[in-house]
Amino acid sequence: MQSWMNSPAFVAYALAGLALSANMGVLWAYSGAVRGKTHTVMNAEDVGTVAKRAEVVPADPPAVARVLRAHANATAASVPFLFLGLLYVLLGGPALPAMILFGVFVAARLLHSVAYLAEKQPFRTIAFATGGLTTIALLGNVAWLVVRGA
Numbered sequence: 796m797q798s799w800m801n802s803p804a805f806v807a808y809a810l811a812g813l814a815l816s817a818n819m820g821v822l823w824a825y826s827g828a829v830r831g832k833t834h835t836v837m838n839a840e841d842v843g844t845v846a847k848r849a850e851v852v853p854a855d856p857p858a859v860a861r862v863l864r865a866h867a868n869a870t871a872a873s874v875p876f877l878f879l880g881l882l883y884v885l886l887g888g889p890a891l892p893a894m895i896l897f898g899v900f901v902a903a904r905l906l907h908s909v910a911y912l913a914e915k916q917p918f919r920t921i922a923f924a925t926g927g928l929t930t931i932a933l934l935g936n937v938a939w940l941v942v943r944g945a
Contacts, residue, residue, distance in 0.1 A: 803890035808880045811897035815873045822866035830859045865911040872926055876900055879933045886940040900929040
């Protein structure tokens with residue numbers, strides 16, 4: 796096994812990736828549950844198969860649209876963070892900053908998802924900003940590791 800795979804930074808990255816993937820998976824499943832409660836589908840072929848008493852609608856009902864926006868936001872924020880996190884680990888970044896950055900980002904994204912679904916401001920914006928600033932901090936750390944190693 797590669798030495799970086801045994802490092803505390805990689806363990807922190809792996810745990811962060813698992814948590815972020817679980818968050819996206821829960822949001823994905825929840826969107827289906829909310830859609831089921833609205834008895835709507837977007838595709839005619841789904842009537843009678845996926846949803847027994849469903850009505851075909853041209854747009855998502857507001858409750859479904861909210862969950863889908865939360866899911867899209869979680870995905871859009873997590874992908875660059877996970878890419879940068881992997882670079883950080885592969886470049887041999889120290890464990891303590893990794894644990895802090897990965898932990899703060901995961902906490903911010905989980906809080907953002909909860910606040911988004913609960914329609915809670917300013918918590919949603921604070922969580923979003925915290926995640927964004929953490930991504931910028933990780934970007935800076937990766938850039939420093941690249942420049943230092945060049």
